[in-house]
Amino acid sequence: MLRVVDHGARTWRHEISRYQWAVLVATTMGWALDGFDSSLFTQVAGPATTDLLGHASSFYSGVAVTVFLFGWAVGAVAFGALADYVGRVRVLMIGVLTYSVFTALATLSGEFWQFAVLRFVAGIGSGVELPIGAALVAEAWNNRHRAKASGIMMSGLAIGSFLAAIVYNFVGGFGWRITLAFGIVPALLVLFIRSHVHEPDSTAQVKAARAVRKQERAAGAHKIAADRFVLTQLFTPPMLRRTLPCTIICIGALFAFWGVTTWTPQIVRVVVGEHGVTGNAAVSYVSWAVAMLNLGGLLGYASWGFIADKIGRKPTFAMSLVIGIVAVGVLYPFGTTFTTYMWLLPFVGFGVFGVLSGSAVFFPELFGASVRASALAVTNSIGRLFTAAGPLLAGVIATQWFHGSLALATTAVSGLIVISFIGLAFTPETHGRFLYNDDPTTSVDGRVAANIVNEGIRP
Incomplete structure (x- = not known):
């Protein structure tokens, strides 16, 4: 008697390699x-x-x-541009070491200007993680689980912030220097x-293609x-019509993100001070x-990829x-009460943070591997340059x-998230496919299936 085996219930485990798990972790x-x-x-920004x-x-x-x-x-x-030429992994390690070491060094500051300079350098290292991490996941998880993996990767930001809240709960009373010293922990990840x-x-494929082009140009x-140069490609046609809308999405999203994450603690x-709870x-x-x-x-982060696979990226x-x-x-x-904040802050986080998860899932599908890290870096970085003054503006x-x-003030600044709708209106629905191949002169926009690069997937 033949036994019917339902492979569908277990195949997803066999589709994911050890390397893919390592990249995701x-x-x-x-x-x-x-x-x-x-x-x-x-x-600790206020106390510091x-x-x-x-x-x-x-x-x-x-x-x-x-x-x-x-x-x-x-x-x-x-570092995003560098990663598109020399590779993702080495640049990622440099970034992690930079932001962890300089976060810890900030605890030694004796003047505000020293503190600000060290935070600037820590920021340089911190900027590496999102574009390179998202690009690395998109390229390693080259199967139908890519969106889910990207969303899970983005959930790491909330996990880390959640852990920071726990650490602050136990050591915050010892002062900002002791608290910020825990920033050295990420160095172990390297x-x-x-x-x-x-x-x-x-x-390797991109490097080989560039080597071939170099020989052809010499001939x-x-x-x-x-x-x-990769940054030039992003700001000239045909890629400009992807770079610009993605940047607008990031500008709106980051106004809200930095508004709520920066000022919610204060x-x-x-709120609790008005009810007599102050100091430690x-x-x-x-x-x-x-x-x-x-x-x-x-x-919001973790569910984004699952929802997007069901209803589409733009919805x-x-x-x-x-x-x-x-x-x-x-x-x-x-x-006006702490209880109100406890009930509604999860909804704020689900919506505002979820938009950023969307950029990690959606944007890699709009740019080829030869410019992907740069594209993610540029769109998010221009957004941050526009929104960097947001916390200052709110104050x-x-x-x-x-x-x-x-x-x-936070409501007014965070309300600028509506800008993201403008960028969203000018981006195509990808349905889980890569819409650009590594020749930026070819834009398929989902219309010419034969030109979709092999790294694309079907939903």
């Missing part, structure tokens, strides 16, 4: 520890500024965050990356778009609020944007427009 851990570093910083200046200042707290974001943008573009992660096959071949301090007594309240924000973010983007806009608009202007307008209300 390394990039998720890297992004988690990046989030751990950043979240620790936002929770107060200690170094001798008085509290929302303006200088915003400055500290802003210089970090500028460093992030600079590092992402520089040992795992070096042992278990190698370059994806696409890196007198005409220059084509693919011969240009807003919660104000407020530490646990802040840590729990940050944990709830990142719990929602974790769900999932729209879903995240709407949830983020509504949650921010309800909580920050009208939330300024809280004082000048909203009578010192950081909650209303």
Whole structure:
């Protein structure tokens, strides 16, 4: 008697190699520890500024965050372009070491300007993780599970921020220097990356193609778009019509992300302070609020790829944007109790953080492997350059427009997330396929199936 075996229930495990798991673990851990570093910083930015200046200042707290974001943008573009030429893995390790070491060194600052400079350098290293990690996952997970893997990788940011909230809960009372010293932990990740992660096959293919083009050019071949420097390619046709909308999506998303992640700790301090909870007594309240924000973010990140595989990339983007806009608009202007924040912060995190997961899933499908890390870096970095002043702006307008209300200022700045709808309107639905091959003179836009590069997948 023949026995019928249902292979469908177990095939997905056999479709995923040990190398793919290693890449996912390394990039998720890297992004988690990046989030751990950043979240620790936002929770101590106020106390650190107060200690170094001798008085509290929302303006200088915003400055500290802003210089970090500028460093992030600079590092992402520089190292992203480098990764498209020399490979992903080595550049990823350099970035992890940079942001962990310089985060720890910031604890030795005696003046505010020293603190700001060290945070800028830490930002340069931090900028490496998202574009290179997302590109590495997209290239290693070259199967029907790619979107899910990318979403899981992005959930690392919320996991790290959640862990930072736990650390802050236990050590925050010892001061900002002790707390920020835990930022050295990510350096240990380099040992795992070096042992278990190698370059994806696409890196070797791109290098081989460039070598062939170099020989052809030496023999007198005409220059084509693919011969240009990767950053030049992104800002000239045909890639410009992908770069620009993706950048606009990032600008809107990052205004909201940095608005809520930077100022939620301070807003919660104000809320509980109005009920008589101040100083070290407020530490646990802040840590729990940050944990709830990142719990929602974790769900938003991790579920994004699963939802996108069901309903499409663009509808999932729209879903995240709407949830983020509504949650921010309800909580920050009208939330007056800690309990309200605990209930609604997960919804804020789910929507606002989920949009960023979308960029890690969606954007790699719009750019070829020869420019992918640069594309992810540029679109996110321009977004960060536009939004780097967001935390600073919130501190300024809280004082000048909203009578010192950081909650209303954060609502105004985060409301700029609506800009993302403009970029979304000008991007094509990918349905899980790579729409560009590595010859940027060829744009398939899903219309010429024969030209879809082999790294693409079917949903």
